[in-house]
Amino acid sequence: xxxxxxxxxxxxxxxxxxxxxxxDKHEISATFDYFFRKNPFExxxxxxxxxxxxxxxxxxxxxxxxxxxxxxxxxxxxxxxxYLKTFKFTGHIQSMSEGxxxxxxxxxxxxxxxxxxxxxxxxFILNSLNFQSLIATKASRIRYIAGRDKSLAEFGLRRAQxxxxxxxxxxxxxxxxxxxxxxxxxxxxxxxxxxxxxxAFIQSYDDELTAFRDFAETRPVNCVLLVDTYDTLKKGxxxxxxxxxxxxxxxxxxxxxxxxxxxxxxxxxxxxxxxxQAGLDYVKIAASNQLxxxxxxxxxxxxxxxxxYGVGTNLVVGKANGALDGVYKLCSFNNTPRIKISxxxxxxxxxxxxxxxxxxxxxxxxxxxxITLDHLDTPKTMAHPFETHKRMPIEYASVKAxxxxxxxxxxxxxxxxTTLELVKIAEENLSKLPVEHKRxxxxxxxxxxxxxxxxxxxxxxxxxKLDS
Amino acid sequence: xxxxxxxxxxxxxxxxxxxxxxxDKHEISATFDYFFRKNPFExxxxxxxxxxxxxxxxxxxxxxxxxxxxxxxxxxxxxxxxYLKTFKFTGHIQSMSEGxxxxxxxxxxxxxxxxxxxxxxxxFILNSLNFQSLIATKASRIRYIAGRDKSLAEFGLRRAQxxxxxxxxxxxxxxxxxxxxxxxxxxxxxxxxxxxxxxAFIQSYDDELTAFRDFAETRPVNCVLLVDTYDTLKKGxxxxxxxxxxxxxxxxxxxxxxxxxxxxxxxxxxxxxxxxQAGLDYVKIAASNQLxxxxxxxxxxxxxxxxxYGVGTNLVVGKANGALDGVYKLCSFNNTPRIKISxxxxxxxxxxxxxxxxxxxxxxxxxxxxITLDHLDTPKTMAHPFETHKRMPIEYASVKAxxxxxxxxxxxxxxxxTTLELVKIAEENLSKLPVEHKRxxxxxxxxxxxxxxxxxxxxxxxxxKLDS
Numbered sequence: 001x002x003x004x005x006x007x008x009x010x011x012x013x014x015x016x017x018x019x020x021x022x023x024d025k026h027e028i029s030a031t032f033d034y035f036f037r038k039n040p041f042e043x044x045x046x047x048x049x050x051x052x053x054x055x056x057x058x059x060x061x062x063x064x065x066x067x068x069x070x071x072x073x074x075x076x077x078x079x080x081x082x083y084l085k086t087f088k089f090t091g092h093i094q095s096m097s098e099g100x101x102x103x104x105x106x107x108x109x110x111x112x113x114x115x116x117x118x119x120x121x122x123x124f125i126l127n128s129l130n131f132q133s134l135i136a137t138k139a140s141r142i143r144y145i146a147g148r149d150k151s152l153a154e155f156g157l158r159r160a161q162x163x164x165x166x167x168x169x170x171x172x173x174x175x176x177x178x179x180x181x182x183x184x185x186x187x188x189x190x191x192x193x194x195x196x197x198x199x200a201f202i203q204s205y206d207d208e209l210t211a212f213r214d215f216a217e218t219r220p221v222n223c224v225l226l227v228d229t230y231d232t233l234k235k236g237x238x239x240x241x242x243x244x245x246x247x248x249x250x251x252x253x254x255x256x257x258x259x260x261x262x263x264x265x266x267x268x269x270x271x272x273x274x275x276x277q278a279g280l281d282y283v284k285i286a287a288s289n290q291l292x293x294x295x296x297x298x299x300x301x302x303x304x305x306x307x308x309y310g311v312g313t314n315l316v317v318g319k320a321n322g323a324l325d326g327v328y329k330l331c332s333f334n335n336t337p338r339i340k341i342s343x344x345x346x347x348x349x350x351x352x353x354x355x356x357x358x359x360x361x362x363x364x365x366x367x368x369x370x371i372t373l374d375h376l377d378t379p380k381t382m383a384h385p386f387e388t389h390k391r392m393p394i395e396y397a398s399v400k401a402x403x404x405x406x407x408x409x410x411x412x413x414x415x416x417x418t419t420l421e422l423v424k425i426a427e428e429n430l431s432k433l434p435v436e437h438k439r440x441x442x443x444x445x446x447x448x449x450x451x452x453x454x455x456x457x458x459x460x461x462x463x464x465k466l467d468s
Numbered sequence: 469x470x471x472x473x474x475x476x477x478x479x480x481x482x483x484x485x486x487x488x489x490x491x492d493k494h495e496i497s498a499t500f501d502y503f504f505r506k507n508p509f510e511x512x513x514x515x516x517x518x519x520x521x522x523x524x525x526x527x528x529x530x531x532x533x534x535x536x537x538x539x540x541x542x543x544x545x546x547x548x549x550x551y552l553k554t555f556k557f558t559g560h561i562q563s564m565s566e567g568x569x570x571x572x573x574x575x576x577x578x579x580x581x582x583x584x585x586x587x588x589x590x591x592f593i594l595n596s597l598n599f600q601s602l603i604a605t606k607a608s609r610i611r612y613i614a615g616r617d618k619s620l621a622e623f624g625l626r627r628a629q630x631x632x633x634x635x636x637x638x639x640x641x642x643x644x645x646x647x648x649x650x651x652x653x654x655x656x657x658x659x660x661x662x663x664x665x666x667x668a669f670i671q672s673y674d675d676e677l678t679a680f681r682d683f684a685e686t687r688p689v690n691c692v693l694l695v696d697t698y699d700t701l702k703k704g705x706x707x708x709x710x711x712x713x714x715x716x717x718x719x720x721x722x723x724x725x726x727x728x729x730x731x732x733x734x735x736x737x738x739x740x741x742x743x744x745q746a747g748l749d750y751v752k753i754a755a756s757n758q759l760x761x762x763x764x765x766x767x768x769x770x771x772x773x774x775x776x777y778g779v780g781t782n783l784v785v786g787k788a789n790g791a792l793d794g795v796y797k798l799c800s801f802n803n804t805p806r807i808k809i810s811x812x813x814x815x816x817x818x819x820x821x822x823x824x825x826x827x828x829x830x831x832x833x834x835x836x837x838x839i840t841l842d843h844l845d846t847p848k849t850m851a852h853p854f855e856t857h858k859r860m861p862i863e864y865a866s867v868k869a870x871x872x873x874x875x876x877x878x879x880x881x882x883x884x885x886t887t888l889e890l891v892k893i894a895e896e897n898l899s900k901l902p903v904e905h906k907r908x909x910x911x912x913x914x915x916x917x918x919x920x921x922x923x924x925x926x927x928x929x930x931x932x933k934l935d936s
Contacts, residue, residue, distance in 0.1 A: 001656055010625060010649040011663030019686040070655045075689060115672060126626035127633055157478055158594035159791040163471065163631035165595055181478040187538045188469055195479030200798040203806045204583060218487040221543060230809055317790035323627040323781045330668040338671045341698055
């Protein structure tokens with residue numbers, strides 16, 4: 001299956017494309033904004049992820065001969081399918097950096113091009129960015145609560161949503177995880193891989209000790225022994241200690257043991273004591289079993305002695321949300337700002353081509369973002385986006401524009417960033433987000449406002465539409 | 469990215485593989501069971517989905533030269549990586565049919581082969597079957613509540629979990645949906661595609677009526693007009709009626725209108741009235757906006773006049789679960805039954821190679837399933853799997869074995885089923901599941917029991933392990 005096929009879209013994009021084409025409107029210029037309305041996980045931010053994949057695909061997207069035949073068989077007009085044969089994305093994309101911290105209602109990525117190309121690529125952009133940003137955000141929350149001194153390993157592939165497991169592993173790494181168990185993702189995205197052993201390995205032996213011995217002998221580097229197959233404290237840990245001592249005698253060191261069931265807080269403390277009493281204070285304790293940021297917080301509160309957290313399902317499927325509500329809305333057509341009317345002000349989009357400025361204090365910490373019309377100066381005051389009577393002067397030490405050119409005429413402007421570069425960018429950005437926006441319960445709402453000119457344009461267009 | 473790479477696995481499978489290989493245990497025969505422990509969605513069953521994809525992949529799975537280099541760079545032993553160069557899956561798979569109704573703790577698919585091949589393919593099997601069964605099950609619940617006379621369209625690609633969107637569309641179709649908006653999935657899996665129009669199309673015009681006119685003129689077949697861009701009842705529906713009448717004058721028929729916001733029960737009734745008064749009783753009403761089985765149930769309770777339900781996010785991400793808890797457990801090694809001990813009887817596996825029998829009443833409705841040891845006759849009584857004092861005689865009119873050979877020596881036994889064949893199989897199987905197992909609130913628990921011989925084997929192995 002060719003994932004760069006332009007058929008990776010919703011049928012209605014192609015149906016609207018046909019109408020634009022047959023009415024000779026398809027080359028009219030348009031701009032669409034990608035943004036979301038609600039932070040996932042009842043949190044205070046989103047970590048933006050997936051841009052490089054989108055740019056990769058947009059450089060390659062096309063309809064194969066096969067794809068064209070399929071569309072003809074679906075009853076599409078032959079002049080139109082003939083046009084699609086040479087379809088390429090030739091538009092202009094401005095975006096925030098992958099690894100940027102983003103907030104509701106700010107345009108994160110904007111696509112400008114002919115209306116037809118903007119529509120055909122919509123579905124893929126949403127599919128890619130919504131999911132990867134969701135998972136990177138989840139991962140960053142787990143890193144936040146675990147702390148920088150713990151190791152975090154993602155091993156969700158078996159419960160991931162099918163092929164999404166590959167994107168999940170990359171997103172988890174960018175969000176702050178150290179390792180993945182997903183070998184294909186490790187290879188494709190250059191993510192450090194890690195893994196321990198399964199119960200089946202131990203069950204394939206008559207006894208646990210021989211299983212541990214054989215495993216340690218054949219894989220001494222980064223060896224982690226799973227100790228809960230029969231009885232964690234009475235059999236598993238004592239057997240691991242025997243093997244660790246045998247490894248010492250060979251000049252090797254056991255990396256750790258893994259707990260995968262039972263009361264992890266209690267077992268980790270008891271296992272730590274047994275290991276320490278055996279002089280094995282260097283042997284780490286890894287734990288897994290339905291972990292997420294909330295369970296890890298609870299384990300830390302109970303002084304669990306865990307060095308390595310293995311997180312699977314809850315991370316890679318982005319529980320409890322499962323989806324980020326990102327949307328892609330027309331804000332300009334034929335170089336004229338456009339608005340969609342709704343009874344709910346929050347459901348209206350901000351018209352026109354825009355820029356987002358981020359304001360920082362003297363420590364470089366993020367204070368507020370202002371959305372303004374493109375090519376205007378940094379605003380000094382901003383309006384609340386929906387509570388129209390609220391105004392705020394902005395006091396700041398420095399400011400930066402967040403949207404910058406990433407693709408012009410369908411070609412990347414900069415070289416592709418490596419996954420490791422994105423990890424560093426995300427980590428630095430997260431360090432600039434004040435802690436009150438990171439906490440889990442009722443995080444402080446980060447201020448995103450409108451410049452006076454943008455607010456005025458919205459109000460004017462709204463009035464015109466309602467009067468018409 | 470090659471999705472048939474044998475690197476589509478967890479690192480620990482390859483690490484255990486190395487230990488088996490270096491200890492010359494890798495060719496020892498093993499059998500693993502795929503099963504799950506808990507029905508998703510607080511429901512009463514799972515619709516099994518994903519088998520054909522698994523068989524496709526197992527026929528092709530291998531390590532490329534590139535993959536081997538990657539493993540060498542990860543420090544794997546060169547004798548072992550040399551062995552992996554010619555790795556193929558050559559094992560034996562027994563499975564229930566794709567589209568079968570399955571219940572907790574029954575083996576759904578079993579893999580027999582050398583221990584090393586069984587382990588390497590574990591992760592992909594879980595990844596593929598867990599997700600697709602989850603989505604097919606969700607889809608079947610939506611079909612159940614919507615009824616057979618409604619049309620169901622899946623259009624979740626924009627919020628699907630990345631590439632999983634392709635598998636989700638196929639699974640939704642097998643679970644009972646009529647259409648997908650996902651064009652690539654439509655082409656690859658031969659699923660009927662459908663689509664309407666987006667707000668952006670209407671916004672690209674100065675007025676809604678011209679937008680409707682142009683769309684209907686350029687796409688008259690299966691034309692559905694989106695009526696909520698400005699004001700559903702005052703503008704959208706009246707404009708759609710004008711266009712429908714113009715279509716009638718050209719000898720065409722408007723298929724429908726779509727509601728995408730607001731109170732769908734109220735709006736659908738008001739729109740129905742306007743359409744009927746205009747003599748347009750053939751124009752259907754489609755509705756979308758965060759639908760799932762519970763919202764559709766509520767809409768039906770309110771006598772909403774909706775003919776076509778469009779379902780997206782909640783279906784394709786399998787809300788609220790996000791994952792099926794399927795596992796893959798060693799039940800036989802070197803032709804000897806194996807068990808994993810746990811304090812919790814539910815966490816122990818059923819040892820040995822097994823068969824599952826399904827009992828039916830004189831109407832062909834499913835009554836109960838019995839898990840038994842392979843090659844034994846149909847049991848006439850069964851034991852509760854965990855409440856060990858409970859016994860049940862089985863009264864039935866007919867019985868069938870559910871596990872059958874699907875792959876021998878790494879090759880498919882039968883030709884691949886088409887997606888449409890699977891749709892029919894699933895529909896027929898669902899029709900045989902009594903309604904009390906389909907209801908949403910506290911569904912009746914379908915009885916799955918153990919044959920006396922299997923219960924005895926489990927108890928004997930448990931005792932041996934605990935005594936050792």
